[in-house]
Amino acid sequence: MAKVMVLIGTKKGAFIAESDEARKEWSLRGPFCNMWPIHHFIADPATGALHGAGGNEWFGPAIWTSRDLGETWTHSSQGLAYEAGKEPVAAAWSVAPRNGELYAGVQPAGLFRSTDGGETFEHIEGLQNHPTRPEWNPGGAGLILHSIVFDPKDPERIWIGISSAGVFYTEDGGKTWEPRNKGTRADFFPEDQRYPEFGQCVHNLVRAAGSDRLYQQNHCGMYRSDDAGQSWQSIEEGLPSDFGFPAGAHPRDPETLFLIPLNGAEKGRFVPDGKAAVWRTRDGGRTWADLRNGLPQENAYFGVLRQAMATDRLEPAGVYFGTGTGTLFASADEGENWVSIADHLPTISSVETYVID
Amino acid sequence: MEIGHNSGDHPIVARLQGVMVDLFPGAPRRVEMSARTVAEMIDELDRRWPGMGDRIRDTRPAIRKHMNVFVEGERARLETEIPRGAEVFIITAISGG
Secondary structure: OOEEEEEEEEOOEEEEEEEEOOOOOOEEEEEEHHHOOEEEEEEEOOOOEEEEEEEEOOOEEEEEEEOOOOOOOEEEOOOOOOOOOOOOOOEEEEEEEEOOEEEEEEEOOEEEEEOOOOOOOEEOHHHHOOOOHHHOOOEOOEOEEEEEEEEOOEEEEEEEEEEOOEEEEEOOOOOOOEEOOOOOOOOOOOHHHOOOOOOOOEEEEEEOOOOOOEEEEEOOEEEEEOOOOOOOEEOOOOOOOOEEEEEEEOOOOOOOEEEEEEOOOOOOOOOHHHOOOEEEEOOOOOOOEEEOOOOOOOOOOOOOOOEOEEEOOOOOOOEEEEOOOOOEEEEOOOOOOOEEEEOOOOOEEEEEEEEEO | OOOOOOOOOOEEEEEEOHHHHOOOOOOOOEEEEEOOEHHHHHHHHHHHOOOHHHHHEOOOOOEOOOEEEEEOOEEOOOOOEOOOOOEEEEEEOOOOO
8 A cells, every 4th residue: 555645844844744545544753854944845756765955044055865764864065055255055945856866946046956866966057157147036035946847758858936036947957048937927026017038926836747838826926838938828817816825736637736825915925814725727727616625714814835735646636735834734635625634833834745655 | 983083283172062963963062173273173073074064164155144153252253263272162143933
């Protein structure tokens, strides 16, 4: 029977919730990573290793690694650095495995690669050399590279999301990059400059299964791209707001996406009307359904951060999200029914899944 | 661990906090070594416990913003000289949350 792990990054360490494939009974382990803020916590299915991307106010950035499913840990920031004199890397914000390599996104925004499972890193300098780099401005959490998306068929193609520089794309493994933000808004710019080439505040970027389709949750809207990010179409119609942080792609169906719209950037960033809902589309964002069964429907004043929603690869797919108030909600039926599987964690920064057959 | 092994030339003592040694299993709270400056002391700590240097010193390079290194009761910089026989305290600053 498969083992299902939900990997939870929090402001004070990482946790692991575990179940079998029924996903009914859950147990919790942690905190790991010496209570460091862990912005993103993932598994590399190719190696079985767990990796936590973090940064500590005292000790700086590190990628934490466990090769025994959380029993023992090491940490490293070797090579996770800009050249002397430049603003140092403050924290790692995202980590993504591909073909035995590990990529890490950091603050201030940059992309690093490890070919030894997270022990040492090398800087992918091409992104830093982009001519727009001096004009990138930080979002509320700093100038962070939070989303790393690969093309499983072509290792040279990578999309990244930076708050608030926007989406960038490479098709030569990171040597050269181009902005891919056409059609996405930047409402925080003057009225005649709200569709810039770059500078959008992308909150989360995901790839739909088996296609060149991408979805993003932005500070200003929700979007779909059917051409690998060359152009974006708004999919906000039918949703209660244009603001939110995470986006969850279905493991198999490119038409299905999960979002958690919040009441607005300047209205507390809560679930709307004090009632929690995950919104699901089955048709690429043309229509939406609000899924509330089991979620609090009164006096709910929480948000969900940008990396704090995930799906698993089981059938039907599980969907998970963690709140700013430390509750982890799970659905074993693609969002139809929800239960809380951990209630009093620190602020949840990220949620990912790892299914072991 | 070769504590005290290299303390003949310009002996000093580096004092580490629990929160630091917790990150490097096997590291003691009190480390005897030879070092003439704070930078040399950090290099020697990093040689003995790879990665410890990164936790104290950023890549500008400078002592991390929320770390304090005290030499004879004064906040030190990387180039601060350490008197022979001195104890150097490496301490996390107070931080909220």
